[in-house]
Amino acid sequence: MNKIAIVIPVHNGLTYTKKCLKSLEESYEHVKKENFYTILVDDGSTDGTSDWVKENYPNVIICEGDGNLWWTGAINVGCKYAIEELNADYMVWWNNDIVTEPSYFVNLEKLLETDEKDILIGSKVMVKNPPNLVWTMGCKFDPYTGERKMYGFFEPDSEEYNRVWEVDWLTGMGTVLSKEIMLNVGWLNEKDFPHYHGDSDYSYRVKLAGYKLKVYPQIRIWNDVVNTGLIHSGSFKMLWRSLVDRKSNFNIKKEWLFYRYYAKSWRAYLPVIKFYTKYIGGFFKWKFLGLFGIKKKAK
Numbered sequence: 001m002n003k004i005a006i007v008i009p010v011h012n013g014l015t016y017t018k019k020c021l022k023s024l025e026e027s028y029e030h031v032k033k034e035n036f037y038t039i040l041v042d043d044g045s046t047d048g049t050s051d052w053v054k055e056n057y058p059n060v061i062i063c064e065g066d067g068n069l070w071w072t073g074a075i076n077v078g079c080k081y082a083i084e085e086l087n088a089d090y091m092v093w094w095n096n097d098i099v100t101e102p103s104y105f106v107n108l109e110k111l112l113e114t115d116e117k118d119i120l121i122g123s124k125v126m127v128k129n130p131p132n133l134v135w136t137m138g139c140k141f142d143p144y145t146g147e148r149k150m151y152g153f154f155e156p157d158s159e160e161y162n163r164v165w166e167v168d169w170l171t172g173m174g175t176v177l178s179k180e181i182m183l184n185v186g187w188l189n190e191k192d193f194p195h196y197h198g199d200s201d202y203s204y205r206v207k208l209a210g211y212k213l214k215v216y217p218q219i220r221i222w223n224d225v226v227n228t229g230l231i232h233s234g235s236f237k238m239l240w241r242s243l244v245d246r247k248s249n250f251n252i253k254k255e256w257l258f259y260r261y262y263a264k265s266w267r268a269y270l271p272v273i274k275f276y277t278k279y280i281g282g283f284f285k286w287k288f289l290g291l292f293g294i295k296k297k298a299k
Contacts, residue, residue: 002089005082009074023099041074072190072198122215123174138167138215146268172199
């Protein structure tokens with residue numbers, strides 16, 4: 001039977017962690033618990049996360065960070081522990097703001113019985129509220145045109161998303177990889193992509209190494225999208241932060257590095273230029289119109 005380690009990077013957010021661990025425990029009730037390990041990488045939380053977890057979930061393995069691991073470094077720490085200390089066969093990348101259904105690990109075990117060690121497995125990620133919307137069924141990247149998108153993004157669930165999808169890269173939640181893949185491809189690039197793009201960079205590297213990436217609809221998780229990212233909210237200061245802060249998915253540096261590593265044509269940079277022109281230009285457009293009392297309608 002496969003040993004499976006669920007790796008959860010956290011920095012504060014104890015309220016989310018409590019719900020996450022409860023959801024995992026409920027899922028473990030339907031499988032042999034001894035085959036599953038929960039590794040929580042606490043990267044310098046100041047809200048009492050580690051103490052609370054030790055008291056309420058003593059079986060959870062805690063790896064401590066000093067606040068400088070970020071998401072990618074925390075995933076590396078957790079996966080290294082899983083491989084070197086637990087001899088785990090598979091690692092599952094998790095976040096503390098997702099919950100799952102009770103059948104998740106039952107379905108995952110059945111899937112892994114087919115010995116999918118040469119496939120990077122993705123979960124079907126749903127929007128937590130409303131729960132009938134798909135967040136992603138995996139992602140696309142075209143190194144020639146620069147097109148990069150998530151399949152099914154905020155679309156109603158349908159038969160189209162109840163089949164197996166072969167994709168180009170995966171997000172960092174519900175991604176399942178074998179020890180063999182990790183030892184062959186190496187660790188995540190925590191230097192260049194400490195937070196955002198650590199997942200897309202690594203999973204795309206796995207694809208380039210010759211492995212297939214597939215998303216399976218029978219393993220589903222729900223993502224709290226409200227807890228994701230950093231936005232400008234109409235503030236000049238926050239606009240600047242959103243462009244340079246590690247916590248922001250709009251960070252220009254990580255975007256530039258991803259395309260520098262993987263673009264195969266100058267045309268691939270055009271979507272990036274278009275996106276930031278629209279993002280920054282839109283900010284100043286509505287600031288200007290706001291002087292005349294014209295406000296952007298809320299979506």
